Amino acid sequence: MTYPIVDDEVIEFAKSKKAVLLVEEGQPDYIEQNIHAVLRRADVPTKLHGKDLLPKAGEYTPASVTKGILEFVRKHGAHLLNEGNLPVVVRPSGDKPNSIPAIIGPDKVHGRPPSFCTGCPERPIFTALKLAERETGKHHVSADIGCHLFSILPPFNIGATTMGYGLGSAGASAFKSADTDRGVIAFMGDGGFWHNGLTSGIGNAVFNESDVLTVVVDNAYSAATGGQDVLSSRADNVLRSTKHPIEEAVRGIGVKWAKTVTNTFKVSEMRETFKEALTGKVKGPKVIVAQSECTLNRMRREKPEMTKKIKEGKRVVRERFGVDPDTCTGDHSCIRINGCRHFPSHQTQIRCVKIQLQQCLIPAWDADFVAKLLMLLCSAHRFIAQKLLATHLYGIRQSRLCEMQ
Numbered sequence: 001m002t003y004p005i006v007d008d009e010v011i012e013f014a015k016s017k018k019a020v021l022l023v024e025e026g027q028p029d030y031i032e033q034n035i036h037a038v039l040r041r042a043d044v045p046t047k048l049h050g051k052d053l054l055p056k057a058g059e060y061t062p063a064s065v066t067k068g069i070l071e072f073v074r075k076h077g078a079h080l081l082n083e084g085n086l087p088v089v090v091r092p093s094g095d096k097p098n099s100i101p102a103i104i105g106p107d108k109v110h111g112r113p114p115s116f117c118t119g120c121p122e123r124p125i126f127t128a129l130k131l132a133e134r135e136t137g138k139h140h141v142s143a144d145i146g147c148h149l150f151s152i153l154p155p156f157n158i159g160a161t162t163m164g165y166g167l168g169s170a171g172a173s174a175f176k177s178a179d180t181d182r183g184v185i186a187f188m189g190d191g192g193f194w195h196n197g198l199t200s201g202i203g204n205a206v207f208n209e210s211d212v213l214t215v216v217v218d219n220a221y222s223a224a225t226g227g228q229d230v231l232s233s234r235a236d237n238v239l240r241s242t243k244h245p246i247e248e249a250v251r252g253i254g255v256k257w258a259k260t261v262t263n264t265f266k267v268s269e270m271r272e273t274f275k276e277a278l279t280g281k282v283k284g285p286k287v288i289v290a291q292s293e294c295t296l297n298r299m300r301r302e303k304p305e306m307t308k309k310i311k312e313g314k315r316v317v318r319e320r321f322g323v324d325p326d327t328c329t330g331d332h333s334c335i336r337i338n339g340c341r342h343f344p345s346h347q348t349q350i351r352c353v354k355i356q357l358q359q360c361l362i363p364a365w366d367a368d369f370v371a372k373l374l375m376l377l378c379s380a381h382r383f384i385a386q387k388l389l390a391t392h393l394y395g396i397r398q399s400r401l402c403e404m405q
C-alpha cells in the first residue's frame with residue numbers, strides 16, 4: 001500500500017542504502033514529499049530521487065522509467081553499467097541495436113492490431129451492434145477501460161471517447177445533450193461497473209433522467225486485470241460474496257428498462273436487444289447486461305479439471321468448431337464484421353487446411369498438395385470451392401468432435 005506511508009518501514013528500508021529511486025506516476029509528487037519528510041525527521045541521510053530523474057507528468061512508459069533508472073545508476077553505481085550493452089530505448093539515436101535474428105518472418109506471421117482473445121465472448125457483442133446500427137443509424141459510443149476497449153480497433157472501430165475505468169456511462173451522459181442529433185451508447189465492463197460505474201454512471205443517469213443506453217459487458221471476472229472475482233461473478237468464492245446480478249443492482253437504483261442477454265454468441269438475440277433498446281419508446285436510462293464467461297478464464301478453470309479426468313482415465317469431450325457450409329457464402333464477413341482471425345490470408349488458409357489434413361494422417365507432402373489444390377479451386381471457382389473447403393473442414397472437425405484423451 002502506497003498511502004498512508006508507514007514511517008518505520010520506510011526508515012528501515014532506506015537507512016542501509018546510499019540512494020533510493022522512487023517511481024511515482026502522476027503529479028504532484030505527494031509520496032516523494034512525504035518520504036523526504038519521514039527520512040529527514042529521522043536524520044536518515046539516504047539520497048532520495050524521484051521526479052528529478054523521471055518525467056514530472058504523463059504516463060510512465062517502460063522507456064521513460066528505463067531512462068530514469070539509467071540516470072540513477074549512472075549517479076550512484078556507474079561501475080555496474082555496461083555502456084556498450086544498454087537497452088535500445090536509452091541508446092543515442094543512430095546507434096543501431098544488436099541485431100536479433102527473426103525467428104518468424106512476416107511471410108509467416110503478418111501484422112495485425114491487438115484484439116480480443118480467440119473465442120472471446122465480447123467480440124459478438126460488437127458484431128451485433130454493427131449489424132443493429134445498419135438499421136438504427138450510427139451512435140456516439142462512450143467506451144471504458146477493460147477488454148471491451150479492443151472494440152475501438154479494427155475491424156469494429158466502435159468507440160469515440162474513453163474517459164476512465166467505470167466512466168463509460170458518465171462520459172455518455174455528457175454527450176447526450178439536447179442539441180445532439182446522435183443517440184449515445186455507453187460501454188463498461190463488470191469490473192468498471194462495480195468499481196464506480198453503478199453510482200457515477202447509472203445512478204447519475206437515473207438522477208438526470210439521461211436517455212442513454214449502457215451496455216455492461218459481464219464476463220464474470222475482472223478479466224483484463226487477471227480474472228479476479230467481482231460481486232456479480234458466478235464463481236463460488238469462500239472468502240467473498242458473489243452472484244449478485246447486475247440487472248438487479250441497476251433496477252434497485254431506479255433503471256426501468258434493463259435486459260440480460262445470457263449468451264452473447266447468439267448474435268441475432270444481441271442485435272434484436274440493441275434494436276429494441278435504441279428504437280423503443282421508453283425514455284430514460286436503459287441497461288443491457290451482455291453476459292458470457294471470459295474464454296481465457298473458462299479455459300483456466302476447465303483445463304485442470306479436464307487434465308484430472310484424463311489422468312483418472314475418464315472420458316472427456318472437447319468442443320471443436322468448424323465452418324458451417326450451409327451458412328458460409330465465402331464472402332469473408334466473419335473477418336470483416338467479426339474480426340475472426342482464422343482465415344486471414346490465402347497462405348494462412350493453405351497452412352490451415354494442410355494442418356487439418358495432416359491431423360487426418362494424410363502424409364505431409366500429400367497434405368501440402370491437397371491443400372494447394374483446394375485453394376486453387378478456390379481461386380478458380382470461389383463460391384463452389386469455398387463450399388467444398390468448408391464442407392471438408394467441417395467433416396474433419398465433426399469427426400474429431402468427441403474424443404477420448
Ligand code: SF4
Nearest residue numbers: 117120147294295296
Ligand atoms: S481475457 Fe477474456 S474477456 Fe478479455 S479478451 Fe480475453 S477472452 Fe475476452
